[in-house]
Amino acid sequence: MTTDTVSTLMRSGEIEWNATGELRFHGTAQAVFQWVDAAFERLAREHGAHPQSAPEAIAGETLERAGYFDAFPGMGIPAASGAAMWLPPAVCYHAYPDLAGRRLDATRLVTLACGCGRNEPVAPENPGRLQRFRMREVVFVGAPTAVAAEREAWMTRGQSFAAAIGLVSTLVPATDVFFGAAGRGQRLIQQLKGLKYELRLDAGPAGNIAAASFNLHESFFARRFDIHLSDGTIAASGCAAFGIERWTLAVLAQLDPEAAAGLALRGES
Amino acid sequence: MTTFTDALLRFVRQDLLAGRDVDIDPDTYLFADGVVDSLGILTLIAFVEQQCGRPIPDSEVVMEHFRSVRAITQHFQRAS
Numbered sequence: 505m506t507t508d509t510v511s512t513l514m515r516s517g518e519i520e521w522n523a524t525g526e527l528r529f530h531g532t533a534q535a536v537f538q539w540v541d542a543a544f545e546r547l548a549r550e551h552g553a554h555p556q557s558a559p560e561a562i563a564g565e566t567l568e569r570a571g572y573f574d575a576f577p578g579m580g581i582p583a584a585s586g587a588a589m590w591l592p593p594a595v596c597y598h599a600y601p602d603l604a605g606r607r608l609d610a611t612r613l614v615t616l617a618c619g620c621g622r623n624e625p626v627a628p629e630n631p632g633r634l635q636r637f638r639m640r641e642v643v644f645v646g647a648p649t650a651v652a653a654e655r656e657a658w659m660t661r662g663q664s665f666a667a668a669i670g671l672v673s674t675l676v677p678a679t680d681v682f683f684g685a686a687g688r689g690q691r692l693i694q695q696l697k698g699l700k701y702e703l704r705l706d707a708g709p710a711g712n713i714a715a716a717s718f719n720l721h722e723s724f725f726a727r728r729f730d731i732h733l734s735d736g737t738i739a740a741s742g743c744a745a746f747g748i749e750r751w752t753l754a755v756l757a758q759l760d761p762e763a764a765a766g767l768a769l770r771g772e773s
Numbered sequence: 774m775t776t777f778t779d780a781l782l783r784f785v786r787q788d789l790l791a792g793r794d795v796d797i798d799p800d801t802y803l804f805a806d807g808v809v810d811s812l813g814i815l816t817l818i819a820f821v822e823q824q825c826g827r828p829i830p831d832s833e834v835v836m837e838h839f840r841s842v843r844a845i846t847q848h849f850q851r852a853s
Contacts, residue, residue: 689811692834696814697804 509764510708510757514631519756525626525635527749532761535768537752541617544640544746547665548615551657553642558598558618561589566601569728581621581635591621591636596743599643600729609734611646611654617748631753632710638748645726647733648740652720658744659718662703669767671705671758678702678717697722707750708757715750719743777824778846784820785842789813799843804836814839825849 513519513533520528529537549555561583567573567590573580576593583589592598595618603612617640624635644654659675666673678700679691694700699722702714719742726732726739733739755764778799785797789809795801803809809817814834822829829849838848 687811688831689813689815692814692818692831693804693809693811695831696834696836696839698836 508708509761510631510710510753513756514709519631519753521628521631525624525633526637527631527634527753529752532765532768533752533756536755536764537748539768539770540751540755541638541640541748543665544748544751545615545617547661548640548642551613551642551661553613553615556599556602556614556616558592558595558616560591560619562592562597564588564590566597567593570597570600570725571728572597576622579623581623592618593622594620594745595639595641596643596745599641599645600725600731600741603645603731604729605731607732607734607736608646608739611644611650613642613644613654615640615642617641630710632707632713632750634749637750639745640748641743641745643741643743645731645739645741648722651740651742655718655720655742655744659701659703662716662718662744662746666703666705669755669759670763671754673715674704674712676702676704678714705750705754706758707753710750710753710757713750713754714747715754716744716746719745775846775850777850778842780824781820781842781845785817788820789817797842799846800841803839803841821845821849 510519514521518530518533520530522528545555567580572593579593581591583591595616598616598618599614617638619636620639621636624633626633626635642658644651663673663675677695677698679695680700697720699720701718703716703718704712705715707713707715721741721743723738723740725741731739731741755767759767782797782799785803790797795808818829818834837844839845
């Protein structure tokens with residue numbers, strides 16, 4: 505394992521951290537980034553997720569309806585076009601408006617990706633924590649048992665994907681609040697119910713970072729967006745989220761440079 | 774049925790589920806969607822702390838110990 509490769513690439517400029525909390529990749533690092541991005545899209549489509557476009561900005565009205573500003577005050581980053589539009593804090597926020605008011609007769613699976621933004625504290629010493637990053641998600645909406653089963657399947661797929669490309673990963677329960685009211689109560693509810701799991705990868709100077717999360721939202725978003733099952737009961741939702749920059753750092757940190765370059769050249773997962 | 778269980782059942786019925794039509798017995802799963810919410814869990818923990826006379830660290834707030842009134846009683850009565 506060559507855990508100093510990322511530091512070497514940062515010194516050489518192939519990985520560039522900038523003060524807006526964003527990583528830019530060049531050369532082999534960029535090829536790995538593109539490979540990771542394409543590989544997760546392929547994985548999602550192979551498992552039945554319907555691809556959907558995701559704009560690089562989202563309406564404040566949508567985030568308001570999803571309870572984002574209440575749960576995470578001060579974390580939003582306005583898009584360049586003005587305060588009415590924001591950088592999506594997670595790409596799944598684009599999925600719910602399309603399902604608003606619908607009555608679902610089967611589990612809906614969609615996959616989407618875009619640049620996201622969160623007003624996180626960032627520092628060059630911690631290149632894994634970003635304000636602007638690319639995220640691929642698979643979002644599942646349907647009956648609670650089907651959504652839970654889908655989440656389980658994606659936890660297995662995430663681990664298998666990491667192992668298949670030679671990455672060591674650890675799946676752990678997560679306690680950071682990811683929806684609803686922030687605070688100890690929501691954190692403990694999440695902990696009790698196992699609503700969020702993270703797949704953690706060693707990423708050199710970025711440390712052991714959460715590169716994917718597998719989440720159950722129960723009926724939180726379905727209630728806000730009025731999404732029901734065909735029998736009239738409220739739907740549940742969940743998602744699997746993959747941070748493309750973090751996976752790229754982990755590939756570069758854990759694989760030897762030839763293997764990482766080979767992966768990028770391979771083209772197919 | 775112990776005093777601890779009685780007191781806990783009464784608390785869940787009267788305080789946590791006040792006004793809601795949910796039938797509760799010692800084995801009822803307390804964390805079905807919408808039964809005990811993020812505020813409810815904090816008041817439940819505060820009540821159990823008061824009953825067992827010690828603080829409950831977050832690391833002890835796991836489903837094994839909080840699934841039902843019976844699970845809470847079994848763990849916290851023994852551990853107090």
